[in-house]
Amino acid sequence: MALMRIENIKKRFGGLVAVDDVSIEVEKGDLLGLIGPNGSGKTTLLNVLSGHLKADSGAVFVDDKPVLGMDPAQLTRLGVVRMFQMTRVFNRMSAFDNLVVCGLAMGLSETQSYARATELLEELKLVPVMYLDAGQLSGGQRKLLEFGACFMVAPHIALLDEPFAAVHPIMKETMSDFIRRRNADGQTFILVSHDMPVIVDLCPRSVCMNAGKVLAAGMTQDVLQSEAVIEAYLGQDAGEQHHV
Amino acid sequence: MSPPKNPNLHSSKLANELILSLVVLGVLALLPAFVQSPYWLGVLIVSMYFAIMSSGWNLLAGYAGQFSLAPAAFAMLGGYSTGLFFYHLKAPLWIGLPMAIIIPGIIGLVLGRIVLRLSGAYLALTTLSFAEIMRLIIYNSIDFTRGDQGLNVPGLLDDRLAYYYIFLVSLAIVVGLVYWILRMPLGRFLQALRDDEIGAASRGVNVVRCKTIAFFVSCAICGFAGGLYGTFARLVSPELGLIAQTGLVIAMVVIGGMGTLVGPLIGALLVYTASEFLRDVGGIQMIVFSFLVIIFARYFREGLWGLVRRGFDRRGGRGPGGGQPPDGRSNLAAKRGA
Numbered sequence: 001m002a003l004m005r006i007e008n009i010k011k012r013f014g015g016l017v018a019v020d021d022v023s024i025e026v027e028k029g030d031l032l033g034l035i036g037p038n039g040s041g042k043t044t045l046l047n048v049l050s051g052h053l054k055a056d057s058g059a060v061f062v063d064d065k066p067v068l069g070m071d072p073a074q075l076t077r078l079g080v081v082r083m084f085q086m087t088r089v090f091n092r093m094s095a096f097d098n099l100v101v102c103g104l105a106m107g108l109s110e111t112q113s114y115a116r117a118t119e120l121l122e123e124l125k126l127v128p129v130m131y132l133d134a135g136q137l138s139g140g141q142r143k144l145l146e147f148g149a150c151f152m153v154a155p156h157i158a159l160l161d162e163p164f165a166a167v168h169p170i171m172k173e174t175m176s177d178f179i180r181r182r183n184a185d186g187q188t189f190i191l192v193s194h195d196m197p198v199i200v201d202l203c204p205r206s207v208c209m210n211a212g213k214v215l216a217a218g219m220t221q222d223v224l225q226s227e228a229v230i231e232a233y234l235g236q237d238a239g240e241q242h243h244v
Numbered sequence: 245m246s247p248p249k250n251p252n253l254h255s256s257k258l259a260n261e262l263i264l265s266l267v268v269l270g271v272l273a274l275l276p277a278f279v280q281s282p283y284w285l286g287v288l289i290v291s292m293y294f295a296i297m298s299s300g301w302n303l304l305a306g307y308a309g310q311f312s313l314a315p316a317a318f319a320m321l322g323g324y325s326t327g328l329f330f331y332h333l334k335a336p337l338w339i340g341l342p343m344a345i346i347i348p349g350i351i352g353l354v355l356g357r358i359v360l361r362l363s364g365a366y367l368a369l370t371t372l373s374f375a376e377i378m379r380l381i382i383y384n385s386i387d388f389t390r391g392d393q394g395l396n397v398p399g400l401l402d403d404r405l406a407y408y409y410i411f412l413v414s415l416a417i418v419v420g421l422v423y424w425i426l427r428m429p430l431g432r433f434l435q436a437l438r439d440d441e442i443g444a445a446s447r448g449v450n451v452v453r454c455k456t457i458a459f460f461v462s463c464a465i466c467g468f469a470g471g472l473y474g475t476f477a478r479l480v481s482p483e484l485g486l487i488a489q490t491g492l493v494i495a496m497v498v499i500g501g502m503g504t505l506v507g508p509l510i511g512a513l514l515v516y517t518a519s520e521f522l523r524d525v526g527g528i529q530m531i532v533f534s535f536l537v538i539i540f541a542r543y544f545r546e547g548l549w550g551l552v553r554r555g556f557d558r559r560g561g562r563g564p565g566g567g568q569p570p571d572g573r574s575n576l577a578a579k580r581g582a
Binding site for chain 1: 246429435439444445446447448450503
């Protein structure tokens with residue numbers, strides 16, 4: 001049984017069909033790459049899955065439970081967590097409090113939230129800045145902090161939108177290691193990224209979207225070698241580069 | 245596990261602000277030993293009326309980020325709740341004063357639901373319109389409210405000093421209530437939705453519930469202030485809800501320190517007392533306060549309390565985050581992740 005079933009999702013903005021009849025199945029423990037050119041509908045799809053946008057038609061099931069129409073907070077408490085491309089942290093709260101507030105919202109006690117926040121800050125190497133306001137952190141540190149906030153309580157599925165964009169390579173590696181370890185423990189991810197080496201390294205399966213439609217889906221190497229994906233997204237040279 | 249100790253953490257900030265609030269309340273408790281003039285006792289009582297209202301508005305605007313322009317309107321509604329119960333039903337104050345909390349609270353809750361999806365300028369304009377509509381309804385419903393003649397309200401006591409302490413105890417209760425709310429998870433949720441509403445919802449915060457509670461509590465506190473003030477002045481009139489009164493509340497909170505527990509107390513006491521000194525120069529006082537609000541909003545966002553805190557931090561050798569990173573590196577190095 002698939003952990004998340006996305007069935008015939010359609011979302012249009014006026015005359016533009018941003019997501020056009022997309023169906024994807026995500027198994028438990030999957031680390032699914034979602035790739036495609038800018039404007040292909042990846043972020044819109046994540047917005048629908050995380051409750052930030054209402055789909056015009058289609059259905060989404062998590063553990064066979066219909067979740068389309070739920071608001072973002074309900075979905076988060078159900079275990080569908082979201083990291084945004086444009087970082088969303090609480091600027092006037094310390095990094096530590098940023099994590100504590102997430103723990104409390106997910107139903108942890110204050111004591112449990114303190115302990116979990118401390119563990120995550122250590123794991124993400126943010127201890128040196130834990131007392132600084134999030135607004136004082138660098139862009140990369142803020143990304144790491146938002147990333148950590150998704151894991152205050154182990155989610156069913158983490159939707160990560162461009163987590164590696166504009167992040168220092170060392171922090172990128174910290175995040176990649178974290179994803180690898182959690183995925184080895186059975187954590188499910190959908191990862192949106194333009195960083196092809198990272199997608200190849202982390203994601204066994206991928207889906208490529210273009211103009212709102214699924215262009216190709218399957219094993220990442222197969223997707224990257226698909227004629228349609230090379231033509232629409234990667235270009236001939238890049239397609240050869242990713243060929244193993 | 246107990247929280248780590250650092251002055252920039254929510255729990256430590258709140259504890260420090262509570263201590264300073266208790267100091268301010270303690271000073272207020274001792275003031276009548278030095279201030280015996282009924283006039284100046286009256287000035288301090290009105291300052292405390294504004295401090296109660298400012299604390300209520302600060303919970304909504306300073307902590308939850310919902311910039312309402314209706315605190316004075318809710319104080320007016322509180323005053324009229326007490327006044328109308330007495331005028332029409334001859335209800336005693338033990339019924340009238342709770343009504344000054346319940347009725348504005350419920351109206352605030354309804355307003356909160358109406359403006360749920362609004363923010364920024366749209367929220368401010370909607371609450372401003374609501375405030376003016378309420379004031380004009382009261383002003384024009386002459387048969388029911390006696391219009392601009394106002395309503396007589398019975399006093400709780402005749403002794404001004406006793407009134408002073410009633411206001412002081414009421415202010416202490418309001419500060420305690422706001423502290424209690426901020427100490428709960430709700431306090432952190434309000435600050436999260438102030439900083440980023442979409443981010444807060446995405447972390448599991450029930451934004452609708454938090455905003456609704458913030459509107460209810462804030463409006464109920466403002467209503468309570470208005471009800472209590474009505475019994476002191478023995479009169480409520482539509483002038484209680486003038487936008488200039490809201491402007492004064494905003495000036496008090498911004499100058500004292502928006503989003504801090506102690507800021508509204510300091511701001512209300514200083515601004516209202518200063519306005520008495522500026523009384524002789526008439527309308528110029530609002531110009532002075534408006535100018536101060538611009539200066540504070542531009543250069544000292546944390547208000548007077550923020551300046552004091554920064555001073556303490558400097559004396560204690562602490563950095564901008566309120567403390568040195570635990571590994572002994574400079575804050576700058578830590579900020580850079582070096």
